Amino acid sequence: MELTILLLIPVAGAVLIGLLPERAEQNARWIALLSAVAALAFSLFLFFDFDSATPGYSYVVKERWVDISSFNLHYHLGVDGISLPLIVLTTCLTLASVLISFSVTKRQRLYYALLLVLAASVLGVFMALDFMLFFMFWELELIPMFLLISIWGSGRKEYSAMKFVLYTIAGSAFMLVAILMLAFADGGSFDLVELGESNVSGALLPLGWVFAFLFVGFAVKLPVFPLHTWLPDAHSDAPTAVSVMLAGVLLKMGGYGIIRMCVTIMPEQAEDFGIWMAGLGAFSILYGAFVTLRQTDFKRLIAYSSVSHMGIVLLGIGALGKTSIMGANYQMLAHGVVTGMLFVMIGLMYDRTHTREIAKLGGLGRQMPLITTGLVFAGFASLGLPALAGFIAEITVFLGAFEKFEWAVLASIFGVVLSAGYILWTLQRVVFGPVKHDWDGVTDQHQWWEHTVAGGMAVLILILGLYPALMMDTMSGSVDQVIARVEEVQS
Amino acid sequence: MPFLLAESAATSVPTIDEWVLWAIIASPLIGWGLIVAYLRKIPVVAGGVAIATIGVSLALSFFALFNVIDADGGILVHTHEWFTAGSLSVNIGVRIDGLTAVMLVVVTSVAFLVQLYSTGYMHGDTGYGRYFAHMCLFVFSMLGLVLADNLFMIFIFWELVGLCSYLLIGFWFHRPAAAAAAKKAFITTRIGDLGLLAALLLIWTRGPGGSFDVGLIQEWATSGEPEGWIITLFALGIFAGAVGKSAQFPLHVWLPDAMEGPTPVSALIHAATMVAAGVYLVARFFPVFEASHDAMTVVAWIGAATSLIAATIAIVQTDFKRVMAYSTVSQLGLMMLSLGAFGYVAAIFHLFTHAFFKALLFLTAGSVNHATNTYDMRLMGGLRKYMPITFATCVIGSLSLAGIFPLAGFWSKDEILLDAFRENPGLWFVAQLVSLLTAFYIFRAIFLTFFGEYRGGQPVDPHDHDSHFEGDPAHPHEPPWSMRAPLLILAVPAIAAGAFVINHSFRDLIEGALPHALEHESSFEWSIAISSTVLGVLGIGLAWAIYQKHWLSSRSFAMGFGPLTALFEQKWYFDKLYEDFLVKRVLQSGWNRLLELNDKYVVDGVVNGVGTVARVTSDRMRVIQNGQPQAYGLGFAAGILVVVVAVFAANPL
Numbered sequence A: 001m002e003l004t005i006l007l008l009i010p011v012a013g014a015v016l017i018g019l020l021p022e023r024a025e026q027n028a029r030w031i032a033l034l035s036a037v038a039a040l041a042f043s044l045f046l047f048f049d050f051d052s053a054t055p056g057y058s059y060v061v062k063e064r065w066v067d068i069s070s071f072n073l074h075y076h077l078g079v080d081g082i083s084l085p086l087i088v089l090t091t092c093l094t095l096a097s098v099l100i101s102f103s104v105t106k107r108q109r110l111y112y113a114l115l116l117v118l119a120a121s122v123l124g125v126f127m128a129l130d131f132m133l134f135f136m137f138w139e140l141e142l143i144p145m146f147l148l149i150s151i152w153g154s155g156r157k158e159y160s161a162m163k164f165v166l167y168t169i170a171g172s173a174f175m176l177v178a179i180l181m182l183a184f185a186d187g188g189s190f191d192l193v194e195l196g197e198s199n200v201s202g203a204l205l206p207l208g209w210v211f212a213f214l215f216v217g218f219a220v221k222l223p224v225f226p227l228h229t230w231l232p233d234a235h236s237d238a239p240t241a242v243s244v245m246l247a248g249v250l251l252k253m254g255g256y257g258i259i260r261m262c263v264t265i266m267p268e269q270a271e272d273f274g275i276w277m278a279g280l281g282a283f284s285i286l287y288g289a290f291v292t293l294r295q296t297d298f299k300r301l302i303a304y305s306s307v308s309h310m311g312i313v314l315l316g317i318g319a320l321g322k323t324s325i326m327g328a329n330y331q332m333l334a335h336g337v338v339t340g341m342l343f344v345m346i347g348l349m350y351d352r353t354h355t356r357e358i359a360k361l362g363g364l365g366r367q368m369p370l371i372t373t374g375l376v377f378a379g380f381a382s383l384g385l386p387a388l389a390g391f392i393a394e395i396t397v398f399l400g401a402f403e404k405f406e407w408a409v410l411a412s413i414f415g416v417v418l419s420a421g422y423i424l425w426t427l428q429r430v431v432f433g434p435v436k437h438d439w440d441g442v443t444d445q446h447q448w449w450e451h452t453v454a455g456g457m458a459v460l461i462l463i464l465g466l467y468p469a470l471m472m473d474t475m476s477g478s479v480d481q482v483i484a485r486v487e488e489v490q491s
Numbered sequence B: 001m002p003f004l005l006a007e008s009a010a011t012s013v014p015t016i017d018e019w020v021l022w023a024i025i026a027s028p029l030i031g032w033g034l035i036v037a038y039l040r041k042i043p044v045v046a047g048g049v050a051i052a053t054i055g056v057s058l059a060l061s062f063f064a065l066f067n068v069i070d071a072d073g074g075i076l077v078h079t080h081e082w083f084t085a086g087s088l089s090v091n092i093g094v095r096i097d098g099l100t101a102v103m104l105v106v107v108t109s110v111a112f113l114v115q116l117y118s119t120g121y122m123h124g125d126t127g128y129g130r131y132f133a134h135m136c137l138f139v140f141s142m143l144g145l146v147l148a149d150n151l152f153m154i155f156i157f158w159e160l161v162g163l164c165s166y167l168l169i170g171f172w173f174h175r176p177a178a179a180a181a182a183k184k185a186f187i188t189t190r191i192g193d194l195g196l197l198a199a200l201l202l203i204w205t206r207g208p209g210g211s212f213d214v215g216l217i218q219e220w221a222t223s224g225e226p227e228g229w230i231i232t233l234f235a236l237g238i239f240a241g242a243v244g245k246s247a248q249f250p251l252h253v254w255l256p257d258a259m260e261g262p263t264p265v266s267a268l269i270h271a272a273t274m275v276a277a278g279v280y281l282v283a284r285f286f287p288v289f290e291a292s293h294d295a296m297t298v299v300a301w302i303g304a305a306t307s308l309i310a311a312t313i314a315i316v317q318t319d320f321k322r323v324m325a326y327s328t329v330s331q332l333g334l335m336m337l338s339l340g341a342f343g344y345v346a347a348i349f350h351l352f353t354h355a356f357f358k359a360l361l362f363l364t365a366g367s368v369n370h371a372t373n374t375y376d377m378r379l380m381g382g383l384r385k386y387m388p389i390t391f392a393t394c395v396i397g398s399l400s401l402a403g404i405f406p407l408a409g410f411w412s413k414d415e416i417l418l419d420a421f422r423e424n425p426g427l428w429f430v431a432q433l434v435s436l437l438t439a440f441y442i443f444r445a446i447f448l449t450f451f452g453e454y455r456g457g458q459p460v461d462p463h464d465h466d467s468h469f470e471g472d473p474a475h476p477h478e479p480p481w482s483m484r485a486p487l488l489i490l491a492v493p494a495i496a497a498g499a500f501v502i503n504h505s506f507r508d509l510i511e512g513a514l515p516h517a518l519e520h521e522s523s524f525e526w527s528i529a530i531s532s533t534v535l536g537v538l539g540i541g542l543a544w545a546i547y548q549k550h551w552l553s554s555r556s557f558a559m560g561f562g563p564l565t566a567l568f569e570q571k572w573y574f575d576k577l578y579e580d581f582l583v584k585r586v587l588q589s590g591w592n593r594l595l596e597l598n599d600k601y602v603v604d605g606v607v608n609g610v611g612t613v614a615r616v617t618s619d620r621m622r623v624i625q626n627g628q629p630q631a632y633g634l635g636f637a638a639g640i641l642v643v644v645v646a647v648f649a650a651n652p653l
Helices: A002-019 A022-049 A083-103 A108-127 A131-140 A142-152 A157-183 A207-221 A230-237 A240-265 A267-292 A298-318 A322-353 A369-382 A389-402 A406-412 A414-430 A448-466 A469-490 B018-039 B043-070 B098-121 B128-147 B151-169 B176-206 B214-222 B228-245 B254-260 B263-272 B274-284 B286-290 B293-314 B320-340 B344-372 B388-402 B408-423 B425-450 B481-501 B505-511 B526-548 B554-560 B563-569 B571-624 B629-650
Strands: A058-068 A071-079 B076-085 B088-096
Touching: A002 A022, A002 A058, A002 A071, A002 A108, A022 A083, A022 A108, A071 A083, A071 A108, A071 A131, A083 A108, A083 A240, A083 A322, A083 A448, A083 A469, A108 A131, A108 A142, A108 A240, A131 A142, A131 A157, A142 A157, A142 A240, A157 A207, A157 A230, A157 B571, A207 A240, A207 A267, A230 A240, A230 A298, A240 A267, A240 A298, A240 A322, A240 A469, A267 A298, A267 A406, A267 A414, A267 A469, A267 B571, A298 A322, A298 A369, A298 A389, A298 A406, A298 A414, A322 A369, A322 A389, A322 A448, A322 A469, A322 B076, A369 A389, A369 A414, A369 A448, A389 A406, A389 A448, A389 B076, A389 B088, A389 B151, A389 B176, A406 A414, A406 B176, A414 B176, A469 B076, B018 B043, B018 B088, B018 B128, B043 B088, B043 B098, B043 B128, B043 B505, B088 B098, B088 B128, B088 B151, B098 B128, B098 B263, B098 B274, B098 B344, B098 B481, B098 B505, B128 B151, B128 B263, B128 B274, B151 B176, B151 B214, B151 B228, B151 B254, B151 B263, B151 B274, B176 B228, B176 B254, B214 B286, B228 B274, B228 B286, B228 B293, B254 B263, B254 B320, B263 B274, B263 B320, B263 B344, B274 B286, B274 B320, B274 B344, B286 B293, B286 B320, B293 B320, B293 B425, B293 B563, B293 B571, B320 B344, B320 B408, B320 B425, B344 B388, B344 B408, B344 B481, B344 B505, B388 B408, B388 B425, B388 B481, B388 B526, B408 B425, B408 B481, B408 B526, B425 B526, B526 B554, B563 B571
Parallel strands: none
Antiparallel strands: A058 A071, B076 B088
């Protein structure tokens, strides 16, 4: 029941906005804000109400949905220590996205409605315990994303929006095959709880293939080299709030999917593929960082850095240890707020200068001291400075994965130097150096919502950096269950 | 519950309350918070808050030091769990022992005087509040670093001092040189930090049961249990971190550039405390190094190479502050050399005396800059007459640095030479050569700056609105009392800090931090003392002959060394090799460009290629899409049939 309410809060907001008459368009933002705040508050209530000692899923609802012979689908929702932090991340970033959109003036009703539908579909992905329902939410997210990028974006927005959709759908096609294979195999089902407890066998294709198909679907989203090229395009052409949602939560659907589906359902195959996942993760970390160093567009640069940072997630999952998977999940949370904040700061800068070309910017520290402070803060969080969110995640993954794949980790830690390189070099070119008189007219004057978003995200980054036990203790029990599956097949 | 290490060489345990130790760290953090939250707009108060909060830490640090002395150098550890992730369990805790106590006093006392000095030096700067906020944050991080009881926490504060160094080097961020130097400092030290990170990984998987505790690691290393190569790798990882932070060859290139920061910052961070953290780190894990002779050899010779390279560069610098910077690199090299020669106490003793006399020298450089608006010694000269106090204190610092009896530097350098001589005459020879060069370059700077005729300084640029220079460079004068007082106070330890060596209390204190007593027992050796003093006097005399008496023209002297002079002037070509060749050509224009093109034309090219093929194909297939419902219906039915067959095939009834 609780989860249904949480899912319906943004949906209700979207419906209400849809009912607004055109002359009251200005009020769309307030309805969106109200519903985002309500969703955040309710998700926080669930988070603190959640008892991490409970095995399995909490707040479960299960209703019959489709029942035709062996085609049994349910409206089945539930959360555990792995998904609940991601849900809180989603509601936090939804609120941030709504607030940062207050400067949007074009077709506000549609805009906010789509943003809320996007939030609902992502929440659905993190709650669904029926594989088909999961897939439906997974696909549903594409519609608002496509429209948000292609209507409110900039640059080659139609190309980027289309590329994003086609890429995801191509991945989804593999995923759908895998879902059907699993559902109709021996011991198979659409029910993720059942799938996560039974050992599937006798699918149409060898299970290794099924694993690979599922993995491809998630890897596109994460994204993993060589399936990542949609990300820089989508990011650089999306409006600020959509970049925040995209980097902040949509990428995490990929990592979540790998942990919940690939590893939990097919631990044996995960064990076989572990070294490939870790290797691909390490490769993505370095490759992403090297390519980041060449970028000249500020947003594109941060987008490429996401490829590098999400490589850390894959490295952690591939190592299949409790510490490393907890680190991977933590990295998803950390990257969500850190990169979200970076996109917010870039958005604020773009609103004032109307360019993202690094070469054209420069010396902005004088004209925009507050935005600069936020940018430096988020930049250091992104390069993994201790006491901020990214550090805990990275070090936990590195330590956890080092037990198993020493060389992959030793290669990966070079990313730490490269990230310092691209972040600090970018800061040097954008905010430091002599004042450029092109930007004499721009000011740092903030609207209250800009303050709130930047400050709020900074606080989240500090909380994640200083009080890791908050999330780690929540995750611990649920990750234990995943690890128990892996250890079962190892022995 | 305090957790005690019974294996300590000392028998008693400090009785200090845990909250005192945390308060030492917390006080500057509170200062930072106050300045950031409220006081950025009220500058005078920002300076006062910094002085007051660091003053609290200073007082408590002395309290802690006396407490440890009372306990004959015992060890006390308080630790708490921070977070757990699977088998990873991370603690935060404080450890007080002789080494920590000495470091606390060094850090807080220099920091306190530097803040006082800064209130004068930074007067009128637009970033006055920001300056003191960063300074407080630095002192907090540095104190956390020396009080940390485990490697994980050391790593955290290690990175945080790097952040503060970055922020303060780039304090005048509108200057391109400052922005570039800040970046260079952070990235270069981070290359060294890779080693520290690798050591952290290694100690977790192959160390003492997943613990990062300093005491446990020391015991583990000395237990004879772990394999030799693990110890060596761990030690080298730790040392790599130290190489970055303490600006050792081959990562020394960032420290001279760091002089772009305000001079009090250079005095505190880039002379007395943070750059000495590498020496502290090696000392903290000294038992690990002792267990690996290979690692010790590396430490000793890297230190030797650093001290010699830096000293040779220092003799050709024309910038007063850069002379100091290379001098710092060189002296840190000597400390490393000492550690590598098993001179644990000598290294820390030199760290201790160096902190005072080098901070003093930097602050006098700041005074000179305050009067002349430049650091270029070619624009100075004759300042002795205008600035007698600055001159006198600068000479005291220089004599101490040159190791002249009976100043502080004499005693600590003498111990290093003694340890080096016992370990390896080659090391001793390098150290002696460096002593000669040191005396020469620092008095060269003294003669160029304070003697002869004044050459006018750097005129104030009326268009530079960022400069807060006050006064007239043509008429240099002593700085205000807020800047003079720290010079006079620092002159005292620069003269007298050597007194500690006489009654052995320092040695007992520092040795007490180790799990067992040291093998080497050093004593005073007349031959070493006399030879080093002779070389020091010789170096000063040579500088006097060339730069004061002009018996030998400096140009012909330089010509005499031919290509060596060019090598020194070009800083041994390290910057050219690293920046122009490795970073710009090999990495950025070569490798990264290759990957970028690959991403654009190969990886994304395939995707777009697939897209094009699909579009072309669908153009052909459009014939099928003819608008006739019957045809669609047929296709639809066929599709359903395929799905049904597929499902039944997979799932025979």
